[in-house]
């Protein structure tokens with residue numbers, strides 16, 4: 001899942017959860033075995049929730065330790081950064097929220113995932129091998145007031161339903177100021193990947209009204225963890241209507257999608273989240289690069305640091321008028337052979353990566369742009385994914401960079417109602433492919449210089465396309481250019497999980513004190529939406 005700016009994935013409005021719908025009295029949707037709570041709870045809310053669950057939740061706290069200190073938006077100057085660092089260090093020992101003990105994960109402790117502090121001797125599947133015949137044919141039972149459904153993504157009305165559910169109930173920031181603004185077109189790109197399985201778009205409807213109240217999706221992928229490549233599913237967009245929260249519906253959705261995926265003889269999945277669950281294989285941090293600082297300041301995303309002025313901040317983030325790399329141009333469908341070879345080689349250096357087929361990569365980088373009926377126009381207002389290549393005069397493609405758009409609604413702001421947000425997606429460069437290893441000094445220096453130019457140009461293009469901010473995680477080789485290009489550390493973290501597979505930890509581009517790990521970078525090369 002993506003994140004916006006300083007947003008974390010705290011679900012909102014606990015009060016609403018308490019006014020549950022009639023059918024969904026506690027434990028009514030799923031067998032009640034306790035309930036989790038989203039992170040960043042305010043104490044008064046915590047108390048209320050505990051009461052509503054008959055006190056069964058006292059011990060519950062899914063507050064993510066890494067989010068103990070909010071450093072909302074970019075850290076704009078060295079002095080502010082230092083102050084934040086200081087506050088962080090001061091705050092950590094006493095503020096660090098208690099992470100739930102393994103035993104308190106009433107659902108996750110039953111699943112084939114690595115336990116916290118589990119000693120891993122060897123990598124491999126957790127469950128004994130099974131066949132689809134070992135898996136129940138029937139969906140998990142639901143209360144009679146609810147029913148399972150499979151969403152048809154070729155039916156625009158059903159895509160609208162997913163959009164509507166997520167728009168009102170998906171991830172918001174802690175202050176409920178920003179909310180992801182997915183579009184039907186975004187789902188068309190994100191979910192209708194080649195070979196996608198219709199039955200992996202799982203919904204729950206209210207039986208009487210047919211209203212869609214929960215959703216989870218899976219798309220097929222191949223996941224490489226070091227030298228092992230697994231057929232897997234990428235699971236995303238888990239969402240339960242706010243009025244049905246804390247009713248154990250999420251575990252049911254997860255079990256049902258697992259059943260449907262297992263039925264296709266697939267036993268592993270990759271998923272991400274801001275919440276800490278047993279157990280992340282890696283954790284990356286969000287970084288944000290202001291493009292339109294004035295607007296970000298207007299909407300409360302980027303506060304004005306002390307001892308500076310708006311004008312100085314605007315000038316700090318000013319970008320050059322023109323891109324600098326000769327031969328940089330929008331990718332065309334005909335580039336796919338070269339881009340595929342380049343990206344596959346580039347990604348082979350990482351420890352956790354998506355293994356693409358050519359048609360998949362074409363989908364992820366080009367969607368349907370350049371096909372009949374959809375011109376490959378960078379300025380298409382509905383566009384969700386942009387890929388650019390660097391081509392030499394003799395037609396060789398040496399670099400590729402891509403980013404996708406996921407705007408955010410700004411709630412309750414008189415001046416602006418939307419933030420245009422670009423997210424770094426896949427990229428590759430040939431400059432250091434012949435280096436003996438990723439840690440080779442000369443290769444790293446060349447790569448750093450090249451990626452800095454490539455992403456500086458991506459920022460310029462994003463500005464020209466009207467983006468307000470460019471987000472990137474500390475994955476891939478991103479730590480090499482983030483600071484140089486004035487990306488600031490955000491307060492969001494993304495945990496990577498692999499279902500039914502134990503693996504040694506993989507570097508997420510952060511040092512133990514959660515600053516940028518330029519020396520080691522990250523082993524993660526799977527960019528999740």
Ligand SMILES: CCCCCCCCCCCCCC(=O)SCCNC(=O)CCNC(=O)[C@H](O)C(C)(C)COP(=O)(O)OP(=O)(O)OC[C@H]1O[C@@H](n2cnc3c(N)ncnc32)[C@H](O)[C@@H]1OP(=O)(O)O
Pocket residue numbers: 001009010011034035036037038062104105106107108109169170171233235236237238239240241244245246247248249250251254257258261262266267268269271272273274275277499500
């Ligand atoms: C082989 C195939 C395998 C396929 C499956 C692979 C696994 C896929 C896993 C899914 C990957 C999804 C990737 C994304 O989409 S990440 C995005 C998640 N969505 C949101 O944050 C949107 C807003 N929030 C909501 O809609 C709800 O709060 C959700 C639905 C998140 C929880 O609903 P609710 O708040 O009403 O809670 P409950 O009473 O029903 O259930 C409580 C239980 O749920 C556990 N929980 C809470 N949040 C998450 C979370 N983000 N991933 C996994 N588990 C989570 C929690 O620890 C507790 O279990 P335990 O602590 O008792 O053990």
